[in-house]
Amino acid sequence: MLKLYYIAGTCSFVPHVALQWSGLQYTAEEVGRDTIKSAQYLALNPQGQVPLLTDGNWALSQNIAIIDYINDLAPDKGIYGATAYNDPKARAKARQWLAFANSDLHSGFKPIFGAARMIEGEEAQNKLKTNACDAVAKMFAGIDQVVAQQDYLTGHSISIADVYVYIEMHWAQRCKIDLSQYHNLNAFYQRVEADDGVTAVLKAQRLI
Structure with a gap:
């Protein structure tokens, strides 16, 4: 199993x-x-x-x-989305966003969570965190533009790439990263969270 x-x-x-x-x-x-x-x-x-x-x-x-x-x-x-089984382009687009979430966006959080391991001195660590928070916020701009036009990153059905971005938005909230300038992200976050599978895992991991 x-x-x-x-x-x-x-x-x-x-x-x-x-x-x-x-x-x-x-x-x-x-x-x-x-x-x-x-x-x-x-x-x-x-x-x-x-x-x-x-x-x-x-x-x-x-x-x-x-x-x-x-x-x-x-x-x-x-x-990878409702149409991905028979559509290699849909699978590729989902993997593109998954790769972005897994490498670019995820890596952006590393200085925030691990500043003490990267640099010495509280002042330097705080500056590193501030700069990293600003950089992470900017990476959400492209996501906001996409979900202004469609419900999810790859269209109108949820994919696992949306889930990765969702949990990273959860991290952004914890880190107090201001995403309020992006007017479409909150609705996207709510849509992903309402998915039955996402809700089940949120409960299983005691996140709600």
């Missing part, structure tokens, strides 16, 4: 939703930040990070790889 290891509210939220959408049998285990550095966990994922997916004795790390694997196991469940 599939098993997902996750830390609540992190990027492992995204494959958790993909599993929920897939209809596949799976279990999900919340782990602590101490657990992912343990010898037992590192034997499965030497990077010491979440998410981690196991399928029997086989282990897979990295968000996009895990999401692709889930999609391959349940290709008709709309993980």
Whole structure:
């Protein structure tokens, strides 16, 4: 059986939703930040990070790889959008936004969450965080423009890329990053949150 290891509210939220959408049998285990550095966990994922997916004795790390694997196991469940099963362009567009969320936008948060590991001195750390918050806010501009024209990033059906951006908006709220200049993001956030699979995982991870 599939098993997902996750830390609540992190990027492992995204494959958790993909599993929920897939209809596949799976279990999900919340782990602590101490657990992912343990010898037992590192034997499965030497990077010491979440998410981690196991399928029997086989282990897979990295968000996009895990999401692709889930999609391959349940290709008709709309993980990359309702039309993606028969439309390679729709799948590619969903993967484009997924890659943006996973690399560009996610990386933008690293100086905010890890300033103390990157630079010494409280003043320098605060400046780094401020600059990073400004840079992250600017990255949401393109998303706002897209969802001004359509409900979701790839059209009028939700895809897993929307879920990744949703959880990053959740981080932005925690970090007090002001996105109020973008007038379409709040409605987008509400639409994603209203999805049954997203709601189920929010409850499972005790985020609501």
